[in-house]
Amino acid sequence: MAYEMILLERRGGVALITLNRPKVLNALSHQTMTEMAAATAEIDADDTIGCVVLTGNDKAFAAGADIKEMIELGFVDAYFGDHLALWDRVAACRKPMIAAVAGYALGGGCELAMMCDFILAADNARFGQPEVAIGTMPGMGGSQRLARFVGKSKAMEMCLTGRQMDAAEAERAGLVSRVLPLAELLPEALRTAEKIASLSRPAVMLIKEAVDRAFDTPLDVGIRFERRVFHATFATEDRKEGMTAFVEKRPPVFCHR
Numbered sequence: 318m319a320y321e322m323i324l325l326e327r328r329g330g331v332a333l334i335t336l337n338r339p340k341v342l343n344a345l346s347h348q349t350m351t352e353m354a355a356a357t358a359e360i361d362a363d364d365t366i367g368c369v370v371l372t373g374n375d376k377a378f379a380a381g382a383d384i385k386e387m388i389e390l391g392f393v394d395a396y397f398g399d400h401l402a403l404w405d406r407v408a409a410c411r412k413p414m415i416a417a418v419a420g421y422a423l424g425g426g427c428e429l430a431m432m433c434d435f436i437l438a439a440d441n442a443r444f445g446q447p448e449v450a451i452g453t454m455p456g457m458g459g460s461q462r463l464a465r466f467v468g469k470s471k472a473m474e475m476c477l478t479g480r481q482m483d484a485a486e487a488e489r490a491g492l493v494s495r496v497l498p499l500a501e502l503l504p505e506a507l508r509t510a511e512k513i514a515s516l517s518r519p520a521v522m523l524i525k526e527a528v529d530r531a532f533d534t535p536l537d538v539g540i541r542f543e544r545r546v547f548h549a550t551f552a553t554e555d556r557k558e559g560m561t562a563f564v565e566k567r568p569p570v571f572c573h574r
């Protein structure tokens with residue numbers, strides 16, 4: 318598929334997706350998310366890719382779903398068309414995805430960042446769920462994922478008032494894993510992604526599945542799931558290679574099998 322609203326580049330084992338509607342602060346139109354879903358599927362099917370970085374520009378990661386597209390939408394159209402269901406296909410990406418967020422990550426922008434596996438933020442990043450100010454509410458997981466990231470009190474305050482968090486507060490609250498100077502954001506996100514892509518792909522993908530289980534299963538079920546996928550790593554060539562390389566005091570050479 319040819320992409321117009323996003324840029325998709327391959328850099329070795331890393332796919333870099335850049336949201337590319339700078340004039341409207343990367344507002345997430347239907348076409349943008351159609352392209353995001355297609356890019357996600359393309360990356361999942363590409364054996365050469367081990368990790369994804371999703372980013373925007375210095376002013377905006379994304380300022381939300383495209384408000385201009387939604388003005389005339391009625392309930393029945395939204396319901397029959399299952400409006401925004403398309404975004405689930407991005408959240409379902411099986412390869413690790415890092416959000417590199419500078420500037421605004423608001424509404425659907427904050428929700429898209431939270432669909433990634435972790436968020437690296439520039440020091441100018443701002444996160445918020447401002448939908449209440451335009452008479453609606455988060456529609457792509459904000460009320461659910463934000464509460465899981467930062468707890469009820471902060472999530473409730475942000476969704477009920479639309480207040481934005483700056484990068485420092487987002488780091489304190491656990492929404493982002495690290496804050497970096499703006500100029501360092503993308504280089505560090507790409508370095509981190511390269512590191513992940515260089516590791517055993519089966520181990521990385523199983524770990525992603527296991528950590529995600531922590532958020533949708535009771536502890537005992539999650540622990541049992543983890544134990545089984547841990548056992549599964551003993552069926553991979555990479556597990557044998559990793560442990561052998563450790564004992565032989567040399568770097569491992571993973572074949573991703």
Ligand code: CAA
Pocket residue numbers: 340341342344345380381382383384385401421423424425426428447448451454455456457459
């Ligand atoms: N949808 C469509 N267009 C948007 C947009 C959005 N979410 N956010 C910004 N834009 C457009 C503006 O309309 C403007 O376009 P024009 O030049 O054609 O007028 C352009 O981007 C630049 O925006 P501003 O002039 O507003 O820039 P600013 O620096 O003054 O303000 C801002 C920045 C505070 C982020 C402001 O743009 C803003 O509040 N944007 C909307 C944020 C929002 O409400 N997001 C939630 C959307 S609903 C949603 O996401 C639902 C969901 O859960 C999925």
